[in-house]
Amino acid sequence: MVDVAAAAGVSLSTASLAFSGNKPVSAETRDRVLAAAGALGYAGPNPLARNLRRGRSGVVGVAVGRLSTAFRDPAALPMLDAVSEVLDAAGLGVLLMPDGDEHAGLPLDAVIYDICGCETWGPYDDLVARGVPLVVVEGPAWPGATYVDVAHRRGAADVARHLHDLGHRRVATLTLDPSHPQREREAGLRDVHPDAEVIGPCASDLEAAQRAVGAWWDGGGAATAVVCQSDVQAAGVVLEARRRGMAVPHDLSVAGFDGVATPWLDLELTTVVQPLAEKGRAAARAVLSRIAGEVVDDVLLPVRMRVGGSTGPVPPQV
Amino acid sequence: MVDVAAAAGVSLSTASLAFSGNKPVSAETRDRVLAAAGALGYAGPNPLARNLRRGRSGVVGVAVGRLSTAFRDPAALPMLDAVSEVLDAAGLGVLLMPDGDEHAGLPLDAVIYDICGCETWGPYDDLVARGVPLVVVEGPAWPGATYVDVAHRRGAADVARHLHDLGHRRVATLTLDPSHPQREREAGLRDVHPDAEVIGPCASDLEAAQRAVGAWWDGGGAATAVVCQSDVQAAGVVLEARRRGMAVPHDLSVAGFDGVATPWLDLELTTVVQPLAEKGRAAARAVLSRIAGEVVDDVLLPVRMRVGGSTGPVPPQV
DNA sequence: CGATAGCATCGAAACGATTCGATCGAAACG
DNA sequence: CGTTTCGATCGAATCGTTTCGATGCTATCG
Known part of the structure; x- marks a missing residue:
């Protein structure tokens, strides 16, 4: 970016502002910077550097157990879909965390844990140590996590x-x-x-x-x-x-x-x-709030019994 | 990390080496550093900074169209599972890239494109501009991409x-x-x-x-x-x-x-x-090679007809 | 007309690591 | 005993941004 700034005849800070728009820049200056960027084949600010500066990676991990089994369950998909929808809208990416791999070294802004079953979970200690917000969906009680549960x-x-x-x-x-x-x-x-x-x-x-x-x-x-x-x-x-x-x-x-x-x-x-989709949305919203540093209440979602054709009066003689 | 280094009475560089192990450090020194880290509640090197320095994010994007439809297809799951398995083993995370969202601003080391259908795809230009390796599975011919296809x-x-x-x-x-x-x-x-x-x-x-x-x-x-x-x-x-x-x-x-x-x-x-799983493995291996800077050949996987009970001789009279 | 805002721009300090080259003893060598 | 080698350690540069505070400069106000 320093080359682009030089080529456009502005300072590095101004070039940065021209890209991010975080502070007003005169239209003429912005155009000059963008033109210089185009001429030099500069594709915009390097995400890695931006992330370091911001202290955010823009990536949220979703722990789903083994992929092949997690997604075979028809109840899992709408939930993940909703998570992805809400997070994507907020500009965050969804990273799959299959079980077993410790995923250390990846910069995650938050983690959603949705493995029903696993009582012990490798990454937990590391997340706590790093202060990564953890949202647990229908999972065991862990200190420091936000809970989304269903009745x-x-x-x-x-x-x-x-x-x-x-x-x-x-x-x-x-x-x-x-x-x-x-x-x-x-x-x-x-x-x-x-x-x-x-x-x-x-x-x-x-x-x-x-x-x-x-x-x-x-x-x-x-x-x-x-x-x-x-x-x-x-x-x-x-x-x-x-x-x-x-x-x-x-x-x-x-x-x-x-x-x-x-x-x-x-x-x-x-x-x-x-409410499968709502479960996902609630989890994603909890993640967004916790990333924003807010205190988040646990969520308990209601359920509704639907009487279908598979139940009936007890047979007269058994 | 500078605090840890100070507490351990070593220089910043030595502390870094103690964590990464990239160069030999005396056992006694390493122990002192780790002890200091424990005492100070330091959870290890910040991944964001490491990534900036290394120029890698450790995250590979996988474009799968809309989640809910992509995973409903039973052929998609074994493929994604294999991708995840190979990449995880290499320490890389898998980030879902649902269609429609441009996912600009996320630092991806490579992208696997596996949407059967989409002929135009938003992120393509940005990936090319940034020089992000692209592996296309059963997709249209795009310049610069590596192809994994099936016969x-x-x-x-x-x-x-x-x-x-x-x-x-x-x-x-x-x-x-x-x-x-x-x-x-x-x-x-x-x-x-x-x-x-x-x-x-x-x-x-x-x-x-x-x-x-x-x-x-x-x-x-x-x-x-x-x-x-x-x-x-x-x-x-x-x-x-x-x-x-x-x-x-x-x-x-x-x-x-x-x-x-x-x-x-x-x-x-x-x-x-x-060969669904092999398709995923081939794509993941191609990603690893391209991240390593190697030149990668396209892959064409064989198929095998299986004669089952759903086909038979044409009926005598139609 | 002088003081006050407000806007665009700039310089410099972070962000938190990795790594190259240099330094410094101690061990190995002839 | 002088010289080379090697391993451990250190200082400093670097990765590529964002952002805080400062600086001019031009309108605005009383």
Whole structure:
């Protein structure tokens, strides 16, 4: 930039102002600087230097576990999409932080942690030491982090009560790996059905759910309703039930969680619809506020139970 | 770091060496420096400053179009996963560059462009001006970029010949939006079936494919085989055909592309298996080489036709 | 007409590291 | 014992900006 300034016959500071516009510069001067830049093939201020000066990198890390599994979950995509949308609008980039890699040495302005499951996480100490704002979505409680959470327990309890109202007393639940949402939802279920039987844990995956619930039935498991931790799991349970000659919801009620589209099914699931995009937006907004140095309140997003065609009255004889 | 150096009673340069290890430092000195850092709560060299000095940001951009659509495609994920794996191993971060946002001002060491479709792309000029290496995966020809491509035409021609050998003469093809792979594959099909009828374009999406091919049949379209541009599309065509009482492959042969899992189907598709992960690895390796300043050859990856249960001999009477 | 603003511009000091070349002992060598 | 070598350490330059405070200079005001 010093060459450009020299060529334009102005000082370095003026050239900088001509590019950044942080202070007024006469139109004529600006044109001269821009012309000089064009002539010298100068593409504008070097981002690395700008970042050092500003003390910001313009990059926000998003911890998502292993990519291939994180994005296979249909609930993850709308969330990440919303995060990206809000951050991009603020001029910030989104950097993927797969698990396992420590990502030390990358300058991050903030980090969003959205791995459901991981209780210990390598980068945490480093982030704290560096004072990097951390926003945790549905994760374990860590000191210093801002939390965005969803009313898992409430949603799960709503479903549990719905089933109870339909007469169900033998309820089983297909669980995920231990994680914050999983625990909350199980607690919500037990608020109504204290002795619900646990199947699993199994992954949030069509085939895995089919296998898990199939093995449970094979082992003599019985229930009039199965509460799942995701709509994908629920779809798997419905398919497996039908394969075994059970009609849903006549012989078996099945409930899901998330409220995503289930193209594998001709049935609308009874489920807990969570505001996926809003979750992402809330996380991104929290990041922006914390980068701006503001104190940010934790966010708890509401959920809404949607009664679909996968739950019905308990069968007369079981 | 100067405080740490002072506290440890060494010079700034020595403290730097103690952290980076770029030159030998006596063990005793290093320990003193690290101890001082611990006492002062210094978390290590500031990445922003390091980056400015090194002239690298350690971040590689990946252009993927709109997130929500890019990752819905099951062929995209293994590729991105492989990219991330190779780059992470090299200590580089992966930054998502959704389309539309210009991402100016972010310091990127290189960019991988993998949007099938976009012919014009905002950031291109800026990247060229800044001399940022660009690796294009299955994209249009741009000066200065390194190319990673797949033998689309060859694969499509293999499928076309397979159908021809089975006796098919009335072949239709369900197309994607105009894009490099799309054009290549259509050319491959026409190498064998010059007058194949075109359906679409439609998105690589189960429902979209069902609607498109359904509308085509409703409009009087007829063929003994439908060649699709993705396995997802092919699955949609199979489902729609069955819904209309056609048996696959007895009444209709359907071919896909990609070689991904199709959990919606009880059938293994005849398709063209492309090396998705290898595509990502090749792109990432190309990035690493170009960052290192090496001259990199374009890569053309082979494909393999897999004959599954979705294609069969042409029906006796049509 | 003198004091006060206000605007454009400039010089210089950060920002926080890495690294080249120099220095200084001590060890190795003949 | 004098000389070369080597390893550890240090000083200073550099990376390329942004921005604070100062300096003229020209309108504006009373």
